[in-house]
Amino acid sequence: MSSTELIRTFLVDRLGVQPDQVLPEALLAELGVDSLMLAELMFEAEDRLGIDIPSDVQPPRTVAEMQAVIDSLAALKAS
Numbered sequence: 001m002s003s004t005e006l007i008r009t010f011l012v013d014r015l016g017v018q019p020d021q022v023l024p025e026a027l028l029a030e031l032g033v034d035s036l037m038l039a040e041l042m043f044e045a046e047d048r049l050g051i052d053i054p055s056d057v058q059p060p061r062t063v064a065e066m067q068a069v070i071d072s073l074a075a076l077k078a079s
Contacts (some may be wrong), residue, residue: 001024001038001048001049001072002065003045003049003067003070003071004067005068005070006044006045006048006049006070007022007041007066008022010030010040010041010044011031011032011033014040015031015033015037015072017031017032017034019049022063023063023064024062025062025063025064026062026063027035027062028060028061028063028066029061031063035059038059040073041066046069049070049073049074049077051070051074051076051077052073053069053070053073053075057069061072
């Protein structure tokens with residue numbers, strides 16, 4: 001599962017966001033992601049992709065920033 005699929009599935013399933021709203025430039029807050037939901041999304045990424053997101057990571061504001069966090073940690077794990 002790619003980071004894009006993971007984020008889209010999470011937002012659609014948990015928050016009822018329309019799939020076409022999950023665009024790279026979309027602000028997570030405008031999609032209904034509060035701090036608790038952001039934590040859940042990060043835990044979901046950790047569980048599904050086998051990555052560890054450090055607690056000192058700057059909270060992402062957009063879908064693209066969330067993808068970048070997940071992708072960079074997944075790349076580190078793969079190397």
